[in-house]
Amino acid sequence: MNCDGMEICMGNRMIKVEHISKEYRLGVIGKKTRMDKTDGLLQGEQALPEIYEGRINEKGMLMALSDVSFEVDAGETLGIIGPNGAGKSTLLKLLTKITRPSTGRIFLNGQVASMIEVGTGFHPELTGRENIYLNGAVLGMSMREIERKLEEIIDFSECRMFIDTPVKRYSSGMYLKLGFSVAAFLDAEIVIMDEVLAVGDAAFQNKCIQKIREIAQSGRTILFVSHNMNTVRSLCSRCIVLDQGKLQFDGEVESAIQRYVLEGLAMDPLRDLEHQRRTFHKIKKMAHMTRIDLFGRTTYEMGEVLRFRLCFRALRILEQPCLRVGVWSADGTAAAISFARLEDAREGEHEVRVCVDISRLLPGKYRLELLLVEMDDNGRMVKQDALRNAAAFEVAPSKNRPVYQAYNRDWGYVELPMSVEQG
């Protein structure tokens, strides 16, 4: 670590987050007015989406973050990952002072600049140039600083031709490019980025990633929030996983990604699904999966098939039910999918034996996503139960296929049958 900058040397620590929690009030805020009271009653009957279940504290507040602590050293690029509603954005809002924590403290050793949703704060009537000044100042640059960097910013944005045109006439792509360019030239010691990479076309995106890498290499500290695991993998040196407002993991990137994708799913051959988290919001569903049994195996060699027994309960007669099995790779990509019709099921408990041909799946860790659906008359699927993480298994390389010993992720997930005729 380079230690010639005095400020960076101070303990090398840039951020220290100490037991922070953030609570939000549920329902309509400021319910004290007469008119709103009836609203509140109506809303009370609506159930809470399940991702928020178990996060209500004794005061009836929703814990968006509870007791999160971590530290970041100078020069680190820390990835923050987790499913939607895990508290990532809340964490960023606390770090950037947009809103204050309910309890706990955050210590910082440098100025924080955020690149959250670039382009906010542009005024449509002002020209691109005027907006660079305005946006730069909003992000904390001084006038002199902006003047010094103006040309660079304009060049980077590729908008020079339109720089004196009001931004309301910009295309949305140009708008975002200009926004990113201003934020990219911030000088703060700590830079916070939230999904900024979805900017512009592929070429500009590459340019952005290049720029972020440059920023990271200049010894500054970066916090990076993204759902794109490949970008996280290529940019971050460490990763934390948030889930349901709690810090689930803090450490090496690859394990963090697996942790997030498998959600801490142990390789368990027999799993009780009764109380598993469902992926859809709690509306009355007519089926409920209760148990999955992989017959004691979680590791398969390439070329084998996957067999499991699935128990479910039908709350009424299921007409034309269908089982959808999704196979997801541990890096967060959908690898394959298969469908099977089931017989019409009467109300009550049922058990089905399933055999999925995974013989063509390349080595690696996978998880199963299970959906019980009903086909309606138009052939549309109506979800009756859905589990994102029903089970996990691993495919190991086989001695019969030595070519896959050297397998790496770039090869994909599935081997296609191929035949060659010669002569």
Place this chain on the structure above:
Amino acid sequence: MDNQGKEQWKYCIEPGNGKAELGLKSLWQYRGLVYLFARRDFTSRYRQTLLGPLWMFLNPLLTTVVFTVVFGNMAKFPTMDNTATADTVVPAFLFYMIGNILWGYFSNTVKDVSKTLIANVRIMGKVYYPRLASPVASALSNQMTMAVRLLLFVCFYVGGVACGRVSACITWTVFLFPLLILQLMLLSLGVGLIISVLTVKYRDISFMIDFCLQLWLYMTPVVYGLQLVPERWIWLYMLNPVASIMTTARCLCFGGGYFQIFPVLWGWAVTLILFLAGVLLFNRTEKNFVDVV
């Protein structure tokens, strides 16, 4: 390394219910932003209009003409602040004009400032900058408009003197005019900030603003001279801080009229209290208001 005291850290973010602060220091650090915000409000207002900045003049001119006709010629309100001598009679047009410009500044600033939190919630939910920058900037941009309008007033004034319709009785006291403007700015900021804090929780208040300002206008000697107010109620009437600003302003411009030291001191006291209360309340609310709006 770990047991370093917290004095090692440059910044600390704590739960919002901490100590009250004015936050003027961070506002100064972001002075460039305040300037840019003010310039944005000022310049973007007249973009894509046919007459452009002419509207800055047209607005007060038209209102002044209406006031002169309705209140001066038809209702025949006195344009004198004092029952005493006749030489303090001010030409109705100039009388209404100065009142209009000052009141316009006051009411526009109160309205703009009271809307800042709600209007900027989108950007404030995305980036942090000293929140006070927005209301201060709208006060400043309104001040730029007022400055231009005062220039117009000066033209008419000089014209009036040249035609012999106005007796020029300006003394050194005219240099106190900026003090009046400062007071007007602090007062409108204070009132506006308090309203903005209240509107975060109760939107009802934004419906009341126009009505209340209208009422306030009629309780202030803008469309009539102080002469209209019965002598024995003057003390009560002058408790309104804007009233003393109006009469003092006319004193400075036209010489003579109504000037008492007590209402002026009272006005300043009210102004400072409202301003401080407004800023402190605003800073307190600002920390978590994004969650509430």
